[in-house]
Amino acid sequence: MTQTQDVFLVDGARTPFLKVRGKRGPFTPVDLAVQCGRPLLARANIAPDAFDMVILGCVNVIADEMNPARVAALRLGMGARMVAFTVQINCGSGMQSIDTAFRTIREGSADLVLAGGTEALSHAPLVLRDDAVDWLAGMQAASGPLASAQQALKARPSHLKPVVGLERGLTDPITDLGMGQTAEILAHHFGISRKMADTYAVESHARLRAAQENGVLTDEVLPAFDRNGNAYHADDGLRANSNVGKLGGLKPVFEKPFGQVTAGNSSQVTDGASWCILASARAVEAHNLTPVARLVDSEWAALDPSVMGLGPVMSTTPLMSRHNYGCDDIDLWEINEAFAAQVLACLAAWQDPRFCRDVLGLADSFGAIPRDKLNVNGGAIALGHPVGTSGNRIVLHLANALKATGGKRGIATECIGGGQGGAMLLEAV
Numbered sequence: 001m002t003q004t005q006d007v008f009l010v011d012g013a014r015t016p017f018l019k020v021r022g023k024r025g026p027f028t029p030v031d032l033a034v035q036c037g038r039p040l041l042a043r044a045n046i047a048p049d050a051f052d053m054v055i056l057g058c059v060n061v062i063a064d065e066m067n068p069a070r071v072a073a074l075r076l077g078m079g080a081r082m083v084a085f086t087v088q089i090n091c092g093s094g095m096q097s098i099d100t101a102f103r104t105i106r107e108g109s110a111d112l113v114l115a116g117g118t119e120a121l122s123h124a125p126l127v128l129r130d131d132a133v134d135w136l137a138g139m140q141a142a143s144g145p146l147a148s149a150q151q152a153l154k155a156r157p158s159h160l161k162p163v164v165g166l167e168r169g170l171t172d173p174i175t176d177l178g179m180g181q182t183a184e185i186l187a188h189h190f191g192i193s194r195k196m197a198d199t200y201a202v203e204s205h206a207r208l209r210a211a212q213e214n215g216v217l218t219d220e221v222l223p224a225f226d227r228n229g230n231a232y233h234a235d236d237g238l239r240a241n242s243n244v245g246k247l248g249g250l251k252p253v254f255e256k257p258f259g260q261v262t263a264g265n266s267s268q269v270t271d272g273a274s275w276c277i278l279a280s281a282r283a284v285e286a287h288n289l290t291p292v293a294r295l296v297d298s299e300w301a302a303l304d305p306s307v308m309g310l311g312p313v314m315s316t317t318p319l320m321s322r323h324n325y326g327c328d329d330i331d332l333w334e335i336n337e338a339f340a341a342q343v344l345a346c347l348a349a350w351q352d353p354r355f356c357r358d359v360l361g362l363a364d365s366f367g368a369i370p371r372d373k374l375n376v377n378g379g380a381i382a383l384g385h386p387v388g389t390s391g392n393r394i395v396l397h398l399a400n401a402l403k404a405t406g407g408k409r410g411i412a413t414e415c416i417g418g419g420q421g422g423a424m425l426l427e428a429v
Contacts, residue, residue: 116389194262342415
């Protein structure tokens with residue numbers, strides 16, 4: 001039997017999450033990773049070249065930054081010999097980086113790993129429509145002035161209207177459903193009303209506002225500075241005065257006119273990065289580090305893409321069963337808020353005896369997760385969902401929240417576009 005070793009999360013930091021506002025943001029994916037990585041490494045007092053490897057989740061990789069993990073590692077001064085690779089599992093990419101590091105350290109192949117996630121959705125490329133691509137190909141293939149002129153006359157105004165790549169990326173290629181439509185399916189199946197979703201969204205904003213005002217995020221969120229010297233100190237998608245009445249006036253986005261999912265009860269399209277430093281017991285002693293939490297276990301699951309929002313249920317339940325834990329054994333939960341209806345559907349599924357028996361193989365319902373244990377400082381509806389980053393953020397924040405509240409055990413989990421889910425179990429140190 002292979003001997004395994006404990007894995008600790010010793011520190012971490014993220015940038016403010018910056019809402020996409022119709023134009024390119026000030027930072028590329030690597031810019032974001034460097035902005036929070038540099039002060040984190042300085043704070044941790046670890047030589048950049050002391051790490052064994054760097055792993056970074058990123059979905060929207062831009063052409064100028066192929067393998068952003070390697071580019072970020074070099075810009076962070078980690079040396080030419082630093083192994084660095086990028087992972088991609090849609091919304092789970094930032095958690096996948098942590099899980100890969102966790103398993104590598106646990107098995108003794110590494111002692112110190114920098115694992116993160118980064119995403120600049122405002123830099124999503126513009127994609128030409130198929131007919132525009134065909135027309136350009138015809139122009140390239142045209143031989144001689146006459147053929148070129150004939151092909152030029154075939155140009156259409158629609159050729160000048162590219163599609164934002166993100167729009168295609170948020171549409172499942174198997175079911176042809178947008179991510180918001182999958183949330184609508186769950187709302188229908190589990191009876192999630194518009195008012196329930198809007199109420200949850202208001203609560204998310206209120207919790208983030210309280211966390212910002214009370215300084216809860218001070219050590220976690222480090223300021224970012226753009227090339228023009230502008231400083232970004234806090235998540236800027238917060239709607240501090242949000243209320244159910246205002247949200248009730250918004251129109252459905254994905255299923256008009258009677259759908260439940262609106263811009264107000266969905267996660268925000270955002271730019272941001274996050275890093276976690278993971279270490280073995282040997283590295284903790286060698287570098288005089290102070291662990292925040294111990295990574296205990298992880299689980300990945302897959303399901304029908306049309307109900308991808310149930311990914312947290314499908315991944316967390318077997319993880320809990322493996323450790324003989326019930327709902328009451330978990331002190332804090334971080335469930336990434338892709339959509340309010342999706343989170344509420346997960347909570348409803350866990351309380352449905354028939355679903356738990358038929359789908360999860362439990363003898364009875366899993367139980368109810370108290371709202372005062374769930375996303376205690378707000379979630380992606382309030383602060384945003386940079387796809388490749390969010391999984392990293394929720395693990396980092398869970399560790400910090402356990403420390404701040406005196407909790408012992410926590411679960412971080414998320415749904416993943418394409419029909420998957422990921423979950424991690426942490427224990428406070």
